[in-house]
Amino acid sequence: MYFTDFDFEDEVLDALDAMQFEECTPIQEQTIQPLLDGHDLIGVAQTGTGKTAAYLLPVLNKLCTGAYPEEAINCVIMAPTRELAQQIDRQLEGFTYFMQVSSVAVYGGNDGQRYEQELRGMAKGADIIVATPGRLISHITLGNIDLSKVSFFILDEADRMLDMGFYNDIITIAKQLPKERQTMLFSATMPEEIRRLAANLLTDPVQITLALAKPADGITQQAYICHEGQKPGIIKDIFRNESSERVILFTSRKSKVKEISLMLKKQGLNVGEMHSDLSQSERDEIMFLYKSRKIDIIVATDILARGIDIDDIRIVINYDVPRDCDDYIHRIGRTARAGTKGRAITFVSEEDQPYFKRIEDFIEQDVPKQEIPAELGEAPEYKPIRENKGGAKRQGSRGRGGKGKNGAKPGKPKAPAQQSGEAKPQKKDGEKKIYNRHRRHGKSKNSNKPAADSNKQ
Numbered sequence: 001m002y003f004t005d006f007d008f009e010d011e012v013l014d015a016l017d018a019m020q021f022e023e024c025t026p027i028q029e030q031t032i033q034p035l036l037d038g039h040d041l042i043g044v045a046q047t048g049t050g051k052t053a054a055y056l057l058p059v060l061n062k063l064c065t066g067a068y069p070e071e072a073i074n075c076v077i078m079a080p081t082r083e084l085a086q087q088i089d090r091q092l093e094g095f096t097y098f099m100q101v102s103s104v105a106v107y108g109g110n111d112g113q114r115y116e117q118e119l120r121g122m123a124k125g126a127d128i129i130v131a132t133p134g135r136l137i138s139h140i141t142l143g144n145i146d147l148s149k150v151s152f153f154i155l156d157e158a159d160r161m162l163d164m165g166f167y168n169d170i171i172t173i174a175k176q177l178p179k180e181r182q183t184m185l186f187s188a189t190m191p192e193e194i195r196r197l198a199a200n201l202l203t204d205p206v207q208i209t210l211a212l213a214k215p216a217d218g219i220t221q222q223a224y225i226c227h228e229g230q231k232p233g234i235i236k237d238i239f240r241n242e243s244s245e246r247v248i249l250f251t252s253r254k255s256k257v258k259e260i261s262l263m264l265k266k267q268g269l270n271v272g273e274m275h276s277d278l279s280q281s282e283r284d285e286i287m288f289l290y291k292s293r294k295i296d297i298i299v300a301t302d303i304l305a306r307g308i309d310i311d312d313i314r315i316v317i318n319y320d321v322p323r324d325c326d327d328y329i330h331r332i333g334r335t336a337r338a339g340t341k342g343r344a345i346t347f348v349s350e351e352d353q354p355y356f357k358r359i360e361d362f363i364e365q366d367v368p369k370q371e372i373p374a375e376l377g378e379a380p381e382y383k384p385i386r387e388n389k390g391g392a393k394r395q396g397s398r399g400r401g402g403k404g405k406n407g408a409k410p411g412k413p414k415a416p417a418q419q420s421g422e423a424k425p426q427k428k429d430g431e432k433k434i435y436n437r438h439r440r441h442g443k444s445k446n447s448n449k450p451a452a453d454s455n456k457q
Contacts, residue, residue: 025050071125106131218336321352357384
């Protein structure tokens with residue numbers, strides 16, 4: 001399905017054309033029309049499926065009609081992290097290039113100048129506010145923002161926000177909004193707490209579900225079955241004969257980030273750290289150094305598993321096995337983006353074997369096991385299913401990605417494409433806006449098929 005199949009305003013079509021967005025991803029194809037029709041909506045899809053455009057385009061299309069209050073906040077978008085808020089804001093910049101629609105990102109950890117910019121944007125009634133829950137609660141408490149005329153309320157990566165303890169903050173923010181509004185909730189998973197949140201916030205919602213996808217075909221997955229103390233030696237061996245550039249190493253606890261980072265530095269590797277205890281300026285500095293190739297490896301918690309936009313990551317290393325299958329998918333999905341190739345390496349200790357076996361069952365494949373270097377000694381045998389004291393076999397504790405109480409497994413469809421939406425169209429001085437009205441009900445006159453890579457990230 002093509003974006004021109006929807007009855008978008010000319011300004012929206014111009015933005016899509018300038019950014020070379022032509023063919024919809026599955027989540028966009030299924031959600032745009034219900035949102036244009038005014039329904040509340042629950043969208044279940046993993047990060048990287050193009051859901052940001054799926055909710056932004058219908059909202060922008062309605063704002064372009066001029067039917068909403070001027071100098072008032074008309075839309076609030078909630079995001080769990082500063083990084084995701086920044087990414088949404090950048091995509092808004094591209095989409096609104098031909099529109100008289102304003103936006104401001106509101107998140108913590110900024111300097112005084114950035115804070116003043118937030119205040120000006122809220123005071124003047126920016127059409128769209130993209131905010132993290134804690135920062136928005138702060139502005140509400142100080143009386144800096146008026147949400148009484150909001151028509152659209154969007155929760156992006158709602159499961160992540162609840163994991164971070166923002167349930168009560170979201171409810172508090174929702175109480176500041178008019179009861180008559182359109183609410184959209186997007187989440188990678190649908191645990192009971194998300195269902196409870198949706199029941200409190202949404203009215204008769206349409207639900208669109210694209211279950212968690214399998215890893216991209218371009219990812220070569222590998223695993224090392226090892227003892228915990230053998231992991232540093234395996235890393236040393238991996239980078240003995242190949243470059244350590246463009247690597248992200250994930251660990252599940254921020255307390256281990258500094259420990260692992262120090263260990264890698266002692267091996268002579270160029271390392272940076274990323275975790276929630278860092279200030280926003282420190283996070284921005286690390287990402288700048290990494291993107292400019294002044295840092296080769298980032299050691300990170302799952303804060304970096306979503307909401308970053310770097311297309312050339314070569315290797316993702318799971319220093320430990322994530323307990324949830326969806327976290328594994330999000331982590332290794334940082335590589336092999338935009339049709340490229342990449343590797344995902346996971347270190348599997350004896351304790352982690354049952355969790356890794358559950359991941360293999362979920363993705364329906366056995367991840368190839370690599371031999372550890374001989375000088376590191378003997379590796380443990382891969383025996384993820386063990387006998388308990390009563391003689392029955394068990395396979396670790398349950399989690400979101402594994403079997404539930406009734407033994408059911410989640411679905412596993414193919415991964416759809418994703419748009420980046422961050423390329424900003426260029427306009428020469430004095431150039432007038434030219435709307436592509438001939439494209440409204442069909443393809444471009446000069447194109448019989450969409451561009452191969454322009455609609456992917």
